[in-house]
Amino acid sequence: MQPAVVVTGASSGLGVEFARLAVAEGAKTVLIARNIGDLQRLAAEIDPSGQFTVVLRIDLAAPDASETIAHELKVRDLYCHTLINNAGFGLFGDAVELDRGHQLGIIAVNIRAATDLMLRFLPDMVERQAGRILNVASVAGFAPGPRMAVYFASKAYLVSLSQALMREVRSSGVTVTCLCPGPLRTPFLTRADAQQVRLFKLLRKLPVDEVAHEGWEAMKAGRTLCIPGIGTKAAIAVTRFVPRGLLLAMVTRLQRGR
Ligand SMILES: NC(=O)c1ccc[n+]([C@@H]2O[C@H](COP(=O)([O-])OP(=O)(O)OC[C@H]3O[C@@H](n4cnc5c(N)ncnc54)[C@H](OP(=O)(O)O)[C@@H]3O)[C@@H](O)[C@H]2O)c1
Numbered sequence: 337m338q339p340a341v342v343v344t345g346a347s348s349g350l351g352v353e354f355a356r357l358a359v360a361e362g363a364k365t366v367l368i369a370r371n372i373g374d375l376q377r378l379a380a381e382i383d384p385s386g387q388f389t390v391v392l393r394i395d396l397a398a399p400d401a402s403e404t405i406a407h408e409l410k411v412r413d414l415y416c417h418t419l420i421n422n423a424g425f426g427l428f429g430d431a432v433e434l435d436r437g438h439q440l441g442i443i444a445v446n447i448r449a450a451t452d453l454m455l456r457f458l459p460d461m462v463e464r465q466a467g468r469i470l471n472v473a474s475v476a477g478f479a480p481g482p483r484m485a486v487y488f489a490s491k492a493y494l495v496s497l498s499q500a501l502m503r504e505v506r507s508s509g510v511t512v513t514c515l516c517p518g519p520l521r522t523p524f525l526t527r528a529d530a531q532q533v534r535l536f537k538l539l540r541k542l543p544v545d546e547v548a549h550e551g552w553e554a555m556k557a558g559r560t561l562c563i564p565g566i567g568t569k570a571a572i573a574v575t576r577f578v579p580r581g582l583l584l585a586m587v588t589r590l591q592r593g594r
Pocket residue numbers: 344345346347348349350351368369370371372394395396397422423424425426445472473474475516517518519520521522523524525527
């Protein structure tokens with residue numbers, strides 16, 4: 337069996353950069369998303385020989401997504417050495433106005449699929465005493481987020497789970513790192529209909545490749561939290577010192593947007 341880097345959400349944004357980093361290090365890399373055309377174009381660009389990449393069209397909202405991924409690895413004689421839980425999406429608007437099914441989709445992808453993949457691959461990593469997990473959360477994981485309530489809560493879940501799992505496995509040689517970026521210039525904000533939201537306009541948008549690189553290096557160094565950029569670090573520091581009620585009022589104001 338050969339070790340593989342599994343990157344979810346590799347069809348755009350940060351996921352593309354993680355895929356580039358993995359292939360540049362000569363790792364067998366499994367690219368996962370729904371948009372197979374984008375995955376194939378990326379694979380052709382970063383791995384013209386086709387030796388290093390496997391492309392899987394998988395909807396992570398499907399309850400059996402992690403089982404399918406595990407099966408696809410097995411039939412190729414691969415095992416997950418490094419899991420990059422990057423796929424995710426958000427929706428801007430009041431919870432009572434947004435479609436319930438779409439909001440539950442955030443839980444299915446950002447929470448359920450990410451957790452399922454970790455719980456599936458982590459025991460073998462611990463057994464082998466080698467393995468890395470990188471969960472992509474957000475600055476949004478440090479405060480309640482009215483008008484993106486389910487999204488902010490999904491990222492708080494990932495921060496919490498990552499820190500707890502890292503503590504549980506700390507003497508095993510396996511690490512769990514949580515990357516918490518501020519806003520980025522990827523299709524994410526447009527897809528969430530949040531490009532005009534004040535909170536995201538206020539924080540400086542760092543280059544996507546730099547943020548991915550910082551997260552990648554933090555993962556390799558076995559760090560628990562990675563918060564790229566001074567502005568994002570300062571924003572997260574504020575969430576730690578400001579009383580919860582005041583923080584909620586501040587985020588509510590910034591989330592008014594347009
Ligand atoms: N952009 C930001 O401002 C920002 C800030 C902080 C954190 N983040 C987080 O960073 C991560 C990457 O986001 P990004 O900015 O790179 O956004 P993006 O360009 O929209 O990429 C999101 C990726 O997730 C995949 N995805 C979404 N739903 C999926 C599903 N049901 N099944 C499989 N794949 C799915 C998408 O692929 P398909 O559509 O092809 O399936 C795409 O590859 C997300 O977790 C996001 O929450 C983003």
